[in-house]
Amino acid sequence: MKFNCEIDNIKTLKKGMKITLAINDKQTLEVMKNIYNFMDKPITVDLLIDEEKQIERMKQITPEQRKKIYGLLKDIATYTGDNKENIKEATKSSFIRATEYEDFSLSNCSKDLAGDYIEFLIRLCFEAGIPLKENPAEGLDNIESYLRICLEQKKCCVCGREGEEHHVDTIGMGRDRTKVDDSENRKMCLCREHHTEYHKIGRKNFEKKYYVYGVIYNN
Structure with missing residues (x-):
């Protein structure tokens, strides 16, 4: 049985490793029909990876970054009383005006852009005195830049x-x-x-x- 999938997670075990695969909706039923035939049985797997596609995917926004962004947008929405979608569009527009970035989507924007947008939202929250529900440092790639923002804005980095x-x-x-x-x-x-x-x-x-x-x- 052959099917296209993505590597969702890799975990190193004491003996070997555990690889979790993500299968798209179109192939899920087909895989489910056959996979139970191989439960508890040894199988051989060929990993055929499209190198160019994988490199491009690694440059894109991560699930952790996306979660961080929507968490910050929710904090702003809760504080202001506005809905999250309005907050997202308003902050995206402000972010674009303040930077050299063009319009973007949170579904496939670059990892670097997502990082800069997160810093923009954190700075906005600090300047407006918006309380944050979670530790602001969680999910950040550029933690050093964040720590300097905290010192600049006199906000606890925790x-x-x-x-x-x-x-x-x-x-x-x-x-x-x-x-x-x-x-x-x-x-x-x-x-x-x-x-x-x-x-x-x-x-x-x-x-x-x-x-x-x-x-x-x-x-």
Whole structure:
């Protein structure tokens, strides 16, 4: 039996690996008619991959990015009382005017464009004081750029609430921070709650838990 499919997920196991395949609707019934004949039986699979198509697909928006975008649009819609579709069209238009991008679709736009649009939406939420339901850092490819936005907007990089600079590279006890050049010191922006947690569990555990870290930032 031969059928076209896409590799949906790959997971490394202790012994071997697990590959999940995605089959389109047109072939699902045909595959279902035959697949049960091979349950619990060894089979040989030939993976014939269209290299050019696969490379092009890897450049496109990821499911994680798409989920992140719609989550942010929902947060804006909840805050403003407008519906999500209106918010999407309005923010897309503003994003296009602010950048060199042309009109795009969230179904097949580029991965880079999606990343820039996510940063645009996060900055918009921070500037407008829109509360975010999920950790803003989750699902981001360019986490360093996001961490700098948080420092610029004085928003906690974990929850998006009002925050203040936290020095990852300590300046030292007894030194006047207003007179110390900290331009080469790593920093992150944290709210009081997450600042307290940082000191309670330590840098390594905090970074591992929230996937954030200090960056060099000069305001």
